[in-house]
Amino acid sequence: MARSNAILWAGLALVLMLAVAPIKLAYATEVKSVKSPLGMTAWLVEDHTNPVISMSFAFKGAAALDPVGKAGLANLVSALLDEGAGDLDSQAFQRRLEDGAITLRFSAGKDNFSGNFRTLTENMDEATELLRLAVTSARFDVEPVERIRAQVMANVRRELEDADTIASDALFAQLFPSHGYGRRTDGTLETIGAIERKDLVAFANQRLVRSRLTIGISGDITEGEAQKFIENAFGDLPMGEVEPPVAEVQAQASGMLSVIKRDFPQSAILFGHGGIKRDDPDFYAALIMNHILGGGSFTSRLYEEVREKRGLVYSIGTGLAAFDHAGAIIGSAGTANARAAETIAIIRQQWGHMAEGGATDAELADAKTYVIGSFPLRFTSSRAIARILVSMQLNHLGADYLDKRKDIINAVNADDVRRVAARLLDSDRLNMVVVGQPQGVTEGVVGQP
Amino acid sequence: MNKLFSMMLTALITLWLAGPAAAEVFSPTVFKLDNGLQVVVIEKHRSPVVTQMLWYKVGASDEPTGKTGMAHLLEHLMFKGTQKFPDGEFSAMLARHGGNENAFTALDYTGYHQTVSRDRLEMVMELEADRMRNLVLRSGDINTEREVILEERRQRIGNNPSGELRLQIDQALFPGDHAYGRPVIGWEADIVSITKQDLEAFYQQHYSPANAVLVVAGDVTPGEVKALAEKYYAPIKNGAAPIHAALPFPKKGKPSSVVLNDARVRQPSWNLSILAPSMSSDDKREIAALEVLDEVMGGGTTSRLYRALVVEQGIAVAAGARYASGARGPGRFLFYASPKPGVSLDALQSATAQEVEKFIEQGFVTGELARVKKRMLASAVYVRDELKSGAWALGGALAAGHSVMDVEGWPERIRTVTGEDIKKAARKLWRDPRRVSAKLLPAEPNSGGGG
Numbered sequence: 001m002a003r004s005n006a007i008l009w010a011g012l013a014l015v016l017m018l019a020v021a022p023i024k025l026a027y028a029t030e031v032k033s034v035k036s037p038l039g040m041t042a043w044l045v046e047d048h049t050n051p052v053i054s055m056s057f058a059f060k061g062a063a064a065l066d067p068v069g070k071a072g073l074a075n076l077v078s079a080l081l082d083e084g085a086g087d088l089d090s091q092a093f094q095r096r097l098e099d100g101a102i103t104l105r106f107s108a109g110k111d112n113f114s115g116n117f118r119t120l121t122e123n124m125d126e127a128t129e130l131l132r133l134a135v136t137s138a139r140f141d142v143e144p145v146e147r148i149r150a151q152v153m154a155n156v157r158r159e160l161e162d163a164d165t166i167a168s169d170a171l172f173a174q175l176f177p178s179h180g181y182g183r184r185t186d187g188t189l190e191t192i193g194a195i196e197r198k199d200l201v202a203f204a205n206q207r208l209v210r211s212r213l214t215i216g217i218s219g220d221i222t223e224g225e226a227q228k229f230i231e232n233a234f235g236d237l238p239m240g241e242v243e244p245p246v247a248e249v250q251a252q253a254s255g256m257l258s259v260i261k262r263d264f265p266q267s268a269i270l271f272g273h274g275g276i277k278r279d280d281p282d283f284y285a286a287l288i289m290n291h292i293l294g295g296g297s298f299t300s301r302l303y304e305e306v307r308e309k310r311g312l313v314y315s316i317g318t319g320l321a322a323f324d325h326a327g328a329i330i331g332s333a334g335t336a337n338a339r340a341a342e343t344i345a346i347i348r349q350q351w352g353h354m355a356e357g358g359a360t361d362a363e364l365a366d367a368k369t370y371v372i373g374s375f376p377l378r379f380t381s382s383r384a385i386a387r388i389l390v391s392m393q394l395n396h397l398g399a400d401y402l403d404k405r406k407d408i409i410n411a412v413n414a415d416d417v418r419r420v421a422a423r424l425l426d427s428d429r430l431n432m433v434v435v436g437q438p439q440g441v442t443e444g445v446v447g448q449p
Numbered sequence: 450m451n452k453l454f455s456m457m458l459t460a461l462i463t464l465w466l467a468g469p470a471a472a473e474v475f476s477p478t479v480f481k482l483d484n485g486l487q488v489v490v491i492e493k494h495r496s497p498v499v500t501q502m503l504w505y506k507v508g509a510s511d512e513p514t515g516k517t518g519m520a521h522l523l524e525h526l527m528f529k530g531t532q533k534f535p536d537g538e539f540s541a542m543l544a545r546h547g548g549n550e551n552a553f554t555a556l557d558y559t560g561y562h563q564t565v566s567r568d569r570l571e572m573v574m575e576l577e578a579d580r581m582r583n584l585v586l587r588s589g590d591i592n593t594e595r596e597v598i599l600e601e602r603r604q605r606i607g608n609n610p611s612g613e614l615r616l617q618i619d620q621a622l623f624p625g626d627h628a629y630g631r632p633v634i635g636w637e638a639d640i641v642s643i644t645k646q647d648l649e650a651f652y653q654q655h656y657s658p659a660n661a662v663l664v665v666a667g668d669v670t671p672g673e674v675k676a677l678a679e680k681y682y683a684p685i686k687n688g689a690a691p692i693h694a695a696l697p698f699p700k701k702g703k704p705s706s707v708v709l710n711d712a713r714v715r716q717p718s719w720n721l722s723i724l725a726p727s728m729s730s731d732d733k734r735e736i737a738a739l740e741v742l743d744e745v746m747g748g749g750t751t752s753r754l755y756r757a758l759v760v761e762q763g764i765a766v767a768a769g770a771r772y773a774s775g776a777r778g779p780g781r782f783l784f785y786a787s788p789k790p791g792v793s794l795d796a797l798q799s800a801t802a803q804e805v806e807k808f809i810e811q812g813f814v815t816g817e818l819a820r821v822k823k824r825m826l827a828s829a830v831y832v833r834d835e836l837k838s839g840a841w842a843l844g845g846a847l848a849a850g851h852s853v854m855d856v857e858g859w860p861e862r863i864r865t866v867t868g869e870d871i872k873k874a875a876r877k878l879w880r881d882p883r884r885v886s887a888k889l890l891p892a893e894p895n896s897g898g899g900g
Contacts, residue, residue: 150789221833265603374547
């Protein structure tokens with residue numbers, strides 16, 4: 001029973017993390033760049049206060065590259081790399097992980113295939129060996145492949161019970177038709193069923209390569225040890241090709257409102273249109289603008305107008321989905337079916353209001369101090385720091401970003417926010433998907449009966 | 450993660466997860482102010498960040514009959530304002546200073562927490578202390594927030610068949626008017642009937658220093674916290690001592706079962722909840738035994754249940770166990786499984802029973818107990834790596850009436866519990882008829898609700 005939760009963000013978590021995870025630290029956390037003899041680099045923050053070592057890593061190229069009929073391939077691979085490798089079958093591998101209290105997890109996003117690794121210092125050698133086996137010698141035996149496939153399918157069935165997921169799937173399919181960004185990361189029952197063992201093997205061989213690898217390490221490890229560690233874990237991987245070909249794409253939105261009728265007492269409302277990429281010069285202005293519009297959890301305009309003043313929702317929010325090859329701004333809300341029309345009208349109105357007028361000076365000042373001040377709060381565990389280090393590198397931010405971020409945010413002025421709001425936001429093009437039994441809501445394009 | 454239990458027990462489960470933490474765990478500094486406020490400081494100097502959590506020893510189980518949902522409604526209203534910081538100024542000010550915040554309500558307690566840069570600790574302590582006694586309740590705010598909560602209820606229960614089933618399980622497990630049989634979020638009829646006077650009385654009775662626990666974790670020293678606590682919390686006067694609801698173990702009756710058929714369900718699931726002792730019990734050895742049992746039966750992919758049901762028999766996509774020992778009243782032990790298509794829930798139930806009975810008869814295989822303990826003890830190191838884990842674990846324990854040693858002594862209890870203890874605890878648990886078997890299923894084939 002928290003005061004607020006954001007159901008939508010489950011689906012968008014990775015994306016939002018990349019969009020928002022840009023980092024800062026106005027104090028003495030030293031980010032070192034470590035280079036192995038083979039030329040692999042990792043960013044490292046040493047911290048010897050606790051005998052724990054965390055690493056995060058990412059291979060460029062993931063679900064957005066899944067073949068159309070085999071959506072969910074990257075995700076299925078991510079669930080299978082720790083299900084048997086080298087001489088160890090699935091149970092033997094899992095048992096060695098558990099006996100060493102080692103965490104080794106993989107996950108597939110749209111653009112990045114990521115891994116998270118954590119071990120006690122005393123088990124570092126064992127943990128490194130298991131990681132090496134997972135990335136170089138995954139077995140994909142029949143039993144684990146079928147077991148995990150069944151689990152992923154069960155998850156998909158469970159997600160299909162959820163109004164927000166149904167709405168989110170539909171909205172992304174509208175925004176990015178015939179593109180990987182518009183398909184479910186974990187696939188559909190049909191596409192998951194179509195994935196063959198040879199697809200999994202090919203993915204592991206072709207995608208898990210050194211040229212696409214980014215590494216962040218934090219915890220009880222020295223520079224020299226970190227060099228050896230990345231060499232031992234990833235040195236056996238082939239160099240591979242550099243950049244996988246994901247097509248640039250513009251989000252398609254025309255102001256369409258769609259209703260998916262389902263037996264829910266609360267309508268799930270997802271809304272969005274094109275947004276901004278991480279490398280856009282206006283990205284930080286957009287970040288601030290989004291914070292004021294719907295990003296700030298208990299302070300945004302949408303929160304104020306829709307929840308605080310009218311009690312129409314429990315959760316409402318917006319976020320920038322900054323993919324490598326497209327941008328979108330996405331929001332979500334949930335309201336009783338009878339109040340869906342009113343909620344939608346207020347969202348559109350606020351959208352237009354921001355597009356036309358931008359933010360007030362007070363809003364801008366408050367947003368800036370929040371965006372600056374909340375950033376260091378993320379450095380709360382070695383795991384979190386390792387993830388941030390990867391995110392910084394993926395976004396080409398430079399190791400001095402932690403020092404520069406404050407100035408970058410402070411440089412955003414009211415004109416920037418007005419310009420980016422006018423450029424990005426268009427209430428006439430805002431697509432909406434409503435799942436439930438909404439009353440008084442007409443399907444179709446805004447302004448056209 | 451079993452969906453059925455993932456929502457409303459979040460706080461309890463967090464406590465339980467962090468529980469595998471402990472004398473050697475967080476090494477807190479603990480002291481009490483003259484007005485009875487208990488203060489816990491957990492130093493963590495990795496980064497210049499602090500978390501303040503204020504836990505009140507009041508939750509949904511303390512609500513008067515007919516007023517379910519009141520603790521939670523009050524939690525929402527605590528953000529509305531005081532005379533000094535009116536109209537949402539708390540959240541606005543916190544956000545201006547880059548802080549994050551939230552709050553939660555559970556059966557046993559209600560908590561408020563903020564994470565801020567270390568130089569803003571004084572500010573959040575002033576704000577939190579101010580709203581302990583000075584909340585201004587206004588009818589307009591109450592009515593709006595009631596609407597928000599009805600939306601929250603739709604989201605958690607109306608839109609979510611597993612949320613609905615959970616309510617039914619709680620009622621069956623704690624029959625009559627037992628306080629643990631109530632939904633934390635409240636019955637709709639109760640939520641709409643709560644008045645300003647009800648809320649004011651509840652607030653006056655329960656929100657006071659002697660009924661609260663303050664936890665500060667992060668880049669701060671006990672001396673600094675003490676000075677600030679003296680400045681902001683010490684001047685607060687106590688109200689009357691609150692009376693907690695009695696939380697007895699229900700009488701032993703027959704096992705019961707609940708079944709929810711819902712056309713929206715696409716992935717069925719089964720679970721079995723059995724009443725179990727919580728940390729309130731004097732027999733801490735039994736608690737430790739059940740914690741190890743939980744890990745042996747249901748901890749991860751090499752656990753007995755996962756291995757048997759998911760890997761070897763191939764009848765389930767998920768199987769496991771979960772022991773919630775953090776409650777002030779009765780705890781509960783949960784077994785759960787989710788079937789592969791075409792497998793009946795009864796088959797999962799029997800396969801689970803077979804595994805439990807096998808363990809009760811044969812106990813551990815060679816080396817198994819040592820491996821499980823080693824893994825559990827490692828988790829006490831990992832939890833120290835997180836800023837907030839100690840605040841959750843210690844705050845939750847103290848707010849539910851447990852002691853610092855109940856948390857800090859955890860590794861020692863796990864180290865010393867024996868295989869025989871665990872078998873004995875398993876046998877006792879398994880014989881207890883106070884249990885509810887629950888099934889979540891799609892619409893019945895002939896009900897016409899195929900959608």
